[in-house]
Amino acid sequence: MLSKSQIGFIKSLHQKKYRKEHGIFIIEGIKSILEFIPSAFQIHTICYLPQYQSLLPKLPSNIKLFEVNNAELEKISTLQAPQGVLALVHIPKESNYSIADLKGKYNLVLDGIQDPGNLGTIIRTADWFGFTQVICSENTVDVYNPKTAQATMGSLARVKIWYTDLEILLKETDVPVYGAMLDGKNLYAVNWSPEGIVLLGNEGQGVSDAIGALINESITIPKVGAGESLNVAISAAIICSEISRILQK
DSSP states (O other): OOOHHHHHHHHHTTSHHHHHHHTEEEEESHHHHHHHTTSSSOEEEEEEOGGGGGGSOOOOTTSEEEEOOHHHHHHHOSSSSOOSEEEEEEOOOOOOOOGGGGTTSEEEEEESOOOHHHHHHHHHHHHHTTOOEEEEETTSOOTTSHHHHHHTTTGGGTSEEEEEOHHHHHHHOOSOEEEEEEEEEEGGGOOOOSSEEEEEEBTTTBSOHHHHTTOSEEEEOOOOSSOSOOOHHHHHHHHHHHHHHHHTO
C-alpha cells in the first residue's frame, strides 16, 4: 500500500519541475522496466500489482518495492491504461561530453523537437540501428517526460542523451553534418563519410536558420507520392536505415 504522501510524490513527477527537483522519472510496463534493471540507471522504487510480482527478477536490496491495487496504480500512472508495473528511476548526473564523443560514428542531433512521442520514437529507432547517442538542442522536449520515456520502449536504458547548445557544438566539430531538408540531395545518392552527424529539425519549422547554416550537406528523402511532409520520427528511421546499410557494406 502507498500512503497519501507517496502517491502525491509520484504524481508530482508527472511534471518536469518536480522531476528536475527530485532527480527521478517514471517508467511503466514490465518490458521497459526489465530493460532498466541491468542498465547503468539506478531504480529507486517499483510499484506493482500482485499478479506481476512473479515477472520481476531478483532485485538489489536498495530498490523499494510496493504492492499496490488498481485504484492506487491508476492514481500514480501517467497512462490511461496502466500496465501493471511502475518504476521510479534516478535521472543520471549530467555527463561531461566532449567533441571527441562525436568521432568515429554517426550521431543523431535534434534541433527543437517538441513532441514527446517523436523524441521517444527517435531514441527507440536510434537503438535499433546502433546509434549510441542522441544529442538534443536545449529547447528539445525533456527526454524524461513520461510520454517520451514510455515511447522509447526501454531504449532509453541504452542510448545516451545529451542536451547542449547545438550552435557551439557544430561550430567546434569537424565531423560532417548532414541536415534533413526538403531541398537536399537525394538520400540514396549521398556519398556518406565514415562518421557523421544527422541533423533533424522541429516538426513544424524544420531546422532553425542558425543551425542550418552549419550543415555541410543537405539531404532529403525522395518524394514519390503527393504527401506534403514526413513525420520527423519516420524520417529518422529512413535515414538511419540507409546509413546502417551503407556502413555495413
